[in-house]
Structures are given as structure tokens and as C-alpha cells.
Amino acid sequence: RNNHFWKKRGVPYIKPTIIFGNFLDVFLWRKSIGQKVLEIYKGTLEPYLGFFILDEPILLINDLDLIESILVKDFNQFRDRTTPKNEEFDPIGFKMSFFEKSPMWITARRRLLPLFTSSKMKSNFEQMKNSAKRMELAIRKSMETRGDIEIKEMLNKVTVDILVNSFYSIETHSFEEKGSPFIGITKILFNWKAIWHALQITYLFIAPQFKRLLRYKVLDQEVTEFFKKLTWDLLINREEENVKRGDLIDILVDIKKSQNVTDEYSREADFLSSLVIAAFVGSYETTSTTTSFALFELAKNIEAQKLIREEITKVETKSGNITYENLKELKYLERCLLEVMRLHPILPFLDRTCNEIYQLPGTELILEKGQKVYISVSGLGHNPKYYPDPSKFDPSRFENKNLKEKFKSTYLTFGIGPRACPGKRFALISMKIITANIIKNFEVKLAKNQSDTLKINPIGFLAQPMGGLFLKFSDIQQ
Numbered sequence: 001r002n003n004h005f006w007k008k009r010g011v012p013y014i015k016p017t018i019i020f021g022n023f024l025d026v027f028l029w030r031k032s033i034g035q036k037v038l039e040i041y042k043g044t045l046e047p048y049l050g051f052f053i054l055d056e057p058i059l060l061i062n063d064l065d066l067i068e069s070i071l072v073k074d075f076n077q078f079r080d081r082t083t084p085k086n087e088e089f090d091p092i093g094f095k096m097s098f099f100e101k102s103p104m105w106i107t108a109r110r111r112l113l114p115l116f117t118s119s120k121m122k123s124n125f126e127q128m129k130n131s132a133k134r135m136e137l138a139i140r141k142s143m144e145t146r147g148d149i150e151i152k153e154m155l156n157k158v159t160v161d162i163l164v165n166s167f168y169s170i171e172t173h174s175f176e177e178k179g180s181p182f183i184g185i186t187k188i189l190f191n192w193k194a195i196w197h198a199l200q201i202t203y204l205f206i207a208p209q210f211k212r213l214l215r216y217k218v219l220d221q222e223v224t225e226f227f228k229k230l231t232w233d234l235l236i237n238r239e240e241e242n243v244k245r246g247d248l249i250d251i252l253v254d255i256k257k258s259q260n261v262t263d264e265y266s267r268e269a270d271f272l273s274s275l276v277i278a279a280f281v282g283s284y285e286t287t288s289t290t291t292s293f294a295l296f297e298l299a300k301n302i303e304a305q306k307l308i309r310e311e312i313t314k315v316e317t318k319s320g321n322i323t324y325e326n327l328k329e330l331k332y333l334e335r336c337l338l339e340v341m342r343l344h345p346i347l348p349f350l351d352r353t354c355n356e357i358y359q360l361p362g363t364e365l366i367l368e369k370g371q372k373v374y375i376s377v378s379g380l381g382h383n384p385k386y387y388p389d390p391s392k393f394d395p396s397r398f399e400n401k402n403l404k405e406k407f408k409s410t411y412l413t414f415g416i417g418p419r420a421c422p423g424k425r426f427a428l429i430s431m432k433i434i435t436a437n438i439i440k441n442f443e444v445k446l447a448k449n450q451s452d453t454l455k456i457n458p459i460g461f462l463a464q465p466m467g468g469l470f471l472k473f474s475d476i477q478q
């Protein structure tokens with residue numbers, strides 16, 4: 001066993017137990033990966049700390065300068081995440097930029113970037129507003145028949161409508177349409193009731209060495225087949241239409257032409273499908289869950305809702321309505337969202353693998369090739385040294401103009417550096433539009449039986465609420 005790995009190197013570490021190292025609770029689904037990493041972070045003041053997952057030594061990086069070195073300055077030595085690649089069992093899922101390894105990762109990422117330019121955001125704006133409006137109508141309808149509303153389900157629908165329209169130019173009406181295929185797919189994508197799929201997605205991170213034995217896949221077969229067919233159908237239609245819509249399908253048409261992809265079942269065609277899926281998977285759960293966290297926190301802060309409402313009224317009185325240009329004037333709303341994401345980062349830990357021998361700056365410690373490092377996003381966000389009274393919802397923390405300087409690498413909800421989230425702006429705009437429209441129209445409170453602390457699902461790697469989030473809405477006009 002590797003038990004003495006950290007001791008031999010003079011690195012402070014947590015003593016592992018047999019077999020599972022320090023991660024027994026995660027293997028047994030008693031704690032999520034994020035919760036466990038947070039617990040380890042909270043138990044130390046060291047700039048870095050060793051621990052073990054099974055037999056594998058992992059280094060938790062806590063010092064802000066070291067974090068910055070790994071994620072930004074010395075990124076070239078830490079390009080990849082820790083998950084394995086298992087193309088044999090899932091040729092498309094592992095091509096998505098989140099799971100892809102360098103050098104292919106750069107290609108997968110670059111192809112998505114044109115989706116997030118200002119002009120693209122601007123052209124999506126009105127449809128995003130329309131989708132938010134349809135959610136408002138759905139809430140009104142539900143209010144007639146039901147007292148409390150489960151908000152995550154609604155946010156899934158509005159997020160799907162926004163992203164499918166923005167990325168693929170397909171108009172979906174998930175609130176009105178029964179049996180929408182996209183909503184059907186969301187139910188399988190992160191379906192933790194399918195135990196094998198749940199196990200694979202969690203163990204992919206914590207036991208990459210079992211990739212062949214456990215036949216790791218990121219995507220269920222049904223999801224892959226759905227998106228493969230969708231990609232090819234959209235491509236053929238777009239080529240026949242011969243129009244440009246400035247979306248992901250235009251990007252695919254260009255790649256298809258330049259690489260002469262004619263075979264729907266080729267590796268090149270799989271890459272095109274992986275882009276379509278990456279746009280969906282990257283945005284769907286992250287945005288919908290984070291917005292549900294936002295409504296949950298706002299439901300406990302009636303005063304914050306009032307301030308958001310006042311801000312909206314001010315902008316609407318001045319300009320008639322909310323536009324792409326004046327959205328940035330909703331500063332208090334933005335602070336609320338930043339604060340929610342500090343409290344509840346959807347990806348509560350970051351992970352990287354050292355791809356060549358590396359001396360941790362300012363220390364004697366040499367990391368070998370293949371060494372895995374973790375960073376606790378939620379630990380940093382809850383550290384009272386950086387965020388006094390860290391459990392308090394306090395949007396004023398983000399009043400400072402120079403936020404980057406103030407928070408440095410303590411605010412990692414979207415990551416930092418070349419591998420940070422490319423969809424940050426898209427996510428912020430969607431969340432602002434959805435939240436603004438709800439708070440403008442309704443006062444939101446926690447439902448009677450809704451606990452005021454979030455219970456996080458220990459399965460998977462994203463922070464997902466257990467058992468739904470129930471809110472009570474009342475019309476602001478009445």
C-alpha cells in the first residue's frame with residue numbers, strides 16, 4: 001500500500017483507513033465528493049494537505065497563490081481533470097470538453113466558444129425572455145390548482161427551452177408540450193434511480209482505475225443515440241436550408257464541410273455529436289440547479305426580493321423594459337446570484353492531474369507526473385477569513401468594484417484559468433432573466449414543509465438538491 005506516500009515526502013496528511021483511504025463515506029454514498037473535500041478542507045490550516053482515495057494519494061491545495069499557480073500560471077503542467085478516458089465504452093461522452101484530455105481538449109473547447117460572444121448573447125436575449133415569460137404563466141397556472149410548487153422541475157423546463165433555442169435554433173415549449181423529447185432526455189441524463197449509471201458517474205472521479213472493470217460511461221446509451229440522431233438530422237436540414245443562424249449547428253456545418261465528414265457513424269461524426277451534447281450537458285443541470293438555489297435563498301430573504309423588485313422597476317421606468325444592454329444595471333440581482341453561487345457552488349471541488357514533474361512554487365515539494373490535486377471550491381467560499389460570517393446570505397460582499405482583486409482565487413464557482421467554464425456569461429444572463437421575471441411578478445417563500453437548509457444528494461459530482469425544492473408563490477399585484 002501507499003500509506004506512507006505523504007509521510008515520506010514530509011507532507012502533512014490525514015491517516016487513511018484500510019481499503020477506502022479517506023473516502024469511505026463517498027464510496028458508500030453517505031457524503032458527496034464535494035462534501036467530503038469540504039470536510040477535509042475545514043479540518044486543516046495547512047497550505048496543502050495529503051489524503052487518500054482508495055490507495056491513491058491526492059493533494060488538497062488550499063493556499064491561494066498555489067491555487068492560482070495550478071489553475072492559471074502553470075496551467076500547462078495541469079491541463080487535465082482527474083477522470084479517466086474510456087472511449088471504448090463511451091466514444092462520444094468522453095469527447096466532451098469537460099472530460100476530454102489535452103491536446104484534443106483544446107479543439108473540443110474552442111469549437112464551443114463562438115456560442116458565447118456578445119453578439120450571440122444579444123441575439124438570444126428575446127427568446128430567453130419569452131421562455132422566462134412562459135415559466136411565469138406556468139407558475140400562475142399551477143397556483144390555481146396547487147399551493148406549493150416544486151421549482152426544480154419548472155427550472156429544468158425553462159433552461160431546456162433557452163438552451164435548445166440558443167444552441168440548436170429549435171423552438172421548444174416544454175411547459176405546454178406533453179412528452180417533449182428533450183425533457184425526456186433530462187430525466188435519463190442524471191437519473192440516479194438507475195443505480196449502475198449513478199455508480200459510474202460517482203466512481204469515475206473517485207476510482208478511475210476501475211474504468212474497464214466498471215465499464216465507465218458518462219452517457220447512457222439512450223442519450224447518446226438521441227443526440228447522434230439529432231446532430232445528423234439538424235446538420236442535414238441546415239445544409240438543405242442553406243441559411244446561417246449563428247448557432248452551434250452552423251459551427252457543425254463548417255466542420256463537416258472542412259473535414260469532409262460524410263459518414264454518420266464515423267469518429268468525426270461522433271465529435272460533432274459530442275459538441276451538441278456538451279452544450280446541453282454543460283448548461284442544463286448547472287443553470288437550472290443554480291437558479292433553484294437562488295430562488296431558495298431569496299425565498300428566505302424577503303428584503304432582498306424587495307430590493308431586486310425596486311431595481312427592476314427603476315430600469316423599466318427609465319427604459320421601458322429589460323434589454324440586453326440594461327441587464328447589467330440589475331446590479332443587486334447580480335450580487336444576489338454571485339452570493340448564491342458562493343454559498344452553493346454547483347461543482348463544489350475542482351480537480352487536476354499534474355502532467356509533468358512540477359515543483360510547488362515556494363516549497364521543496366516535487367509533484368510527480370500523474371499526481372492528482374483537488375481544490376475545495378465550497379471550502380474557500382465558506383472560509384471566514386475570506387468571507388466573514390460565511391453562512392450568511394449577504395449580497396453586499398460583492399459591492400466592491402474590483403471583485404477579482406478582492407476575492408482572488410477564493411471565488412471559484414466557474415473555475416479560473418484556461419479550463420474555466422466557457423458558459424459563464426450565458427449562465428449568468430439566463431439566470432438573471434429567469435430570476436428577475438419571477439421576483440418581479442411574485443413574492444416567493446419556502447413552502448411549509450420545505451426545510452430551510454439544503455440537503456445535497458451524495459450521488460454524482462454536482463451539488464444537486466435531494467427531493468426537490470418546494471416554494472410558495474403569491475402574485476405581487478394582489
Ligand code: HEM
Pocket residue numbers: 097098099109112278279280282283284286287290341346347350351412413414415416418419420421422423424426427
Ligand atoms: C451556473 C451555471 C454554471 C456553473 C456554476 C458552471 C461551472 C463550471 C465549472 C466550475 C467548470 C469547471 C471549471 C474548472 O475546472 O476550472 C465548468 C466547466 C465547463 N462548463 Fe460550466 N458552469 C455553468 C454553466 C455552463 C453553461 C451554461 C455552459 C454552456 C455550454 C457550460 C459549459 C461548460 C463546459 C463545456 C465546461 C468544460 C470546460 C473545459 O474543460 O474546457 N457551463 N463549468
